[in-house]
Structure formats: structure tokens, C-alpha cells
Amino acid sequence: MAKTRELRISGLHRAMNGYLVSLVRPADGEERTIHVVGTAWGAMTEMLNVIARWEGDWRVRCISSPSTIYRDLDGSRRPMGVYRQTGRTFDPFQIERWMLAQVGRTDLLEEPTVPARSGRWARKASQ
Numbered sequence: 001m002a003k004t005r006e007l008r009i010s011g012l013h014r015a016m017n018g019y020l021v022s023l024v025r026p027a028d029g030e031e032r033t034i035h036v037v038g039t040a041w042g043a044m045t046e047m048l049n050v051i052a053r054w055e056g057d058w059r060v061r062c063i064s065s066p067s068t069i070y071r072d073l074d075g076s077r078r079p080m081g082v083y084r085q086t087g088r089t090f091d092p093f094q095i096e097r098w099m100l101a102q103v104g105r106t107d108l109l110e111e112p113t114v115p116a117r118s119g120r121w122a123r124k125a126s127q
Contacts, residue, residue, distance in 0.1 A: 013066070019043050019099075022062040023051065024110055031061070044103040059110035063096045 018037030024030070034050055036043040051058045100106045 017066050020062075020064045021047050021060060022064075023058045024061050025054075025056045025058050026110075027056055030056075032058075040099050041102045044099055044105070048103060048105065058108070060096055060100060060108050061110045063099050065095075068095060 016037065018035055020033055020035055021043075022031065022033045032054075034047065036046040036050070038046065047060075096109055097106055100108055
């Protein structure tokens with residue numbers, strides 16, 4: 001069995017294991033990570049309920065599931081940039097956009113800027 005095939009997780013297991021949602025409050029840069037379980041809709045609804053109880057305006061920095069963590073560790077996730085065959089730009093936040101779209105809140109996604117040399121996203125200079 002191929003290595004990447006072993007890293008696939010069913011929707012049932014993903015719902016049982018849940019998601020880690022990393023959030024940031026732009027006003028002061030405070031970061032928090034929460035664990036939410038359920039389907040994409042259920043998990044994002046739970047996340048909205050949690051951040052509604054917190055003071056301030058919060059943005060989603062990253063949403064991780066067991067599958068995305070495994071692919072990151074394995075190195076099988078596509079790198080940022082442009083697909084050579086199609087010329088289409090790869091969106092590294094495709095998962096986060098899709099998850100937040102399930103509850104109609106794509107506005108909560110933290111806007112990234114230019115990739116830093118380390119491969120991590122450099123945050124806006126104004127922050």
C-alpha cells in the first residue's frame with residue numbers, strides 16, 4: 001500500500017477525531033487553539049459558539065484535521081505556487097475557506113500576506 005494511501009482518513013473518523021482550529025485576535029495578536037468535533041458544519045458551528053463567548057474580534061488562522069496533519073508530516077501536500085500543468089494558482093487556505101463556507105463565515109479567515117523564508121506565512125506589517 002502506498003504511503004499516502006495509508007494517510008487517508010474516512011469522514012466518520014474525521015468527525016470523531018475533530019479539528020484543531022487556530023485563532024488569532026488581530027487587536028493584540030493573542031492566539032488560541034480549540035478542538036471541535038463533528039462534521040464540517042457541526043464543528044464550525046461549535047467554533048462559532050465558542051468564539052462568540054470570547055471578548056474581541058477573532059480570525060481563523062488554520063484548521064487542521066488528522067488528514068491534513070498527516071499530509072503535512074508526510075510532505076505530500078502540494079506546495080504553494082502555480083500548478084505546472086494547468087497554470088492554476090494553488091490556494092494553501094482551500095480547506096479553511098471550504099470549512100468556513102459551510103457556516104457562511106469565510107470573512108473569519110485571517111488574510112495571509114507573502115510567504116516568509118521559513119515557509120510560514122509572514123503576518124501583515126501593520127500587526
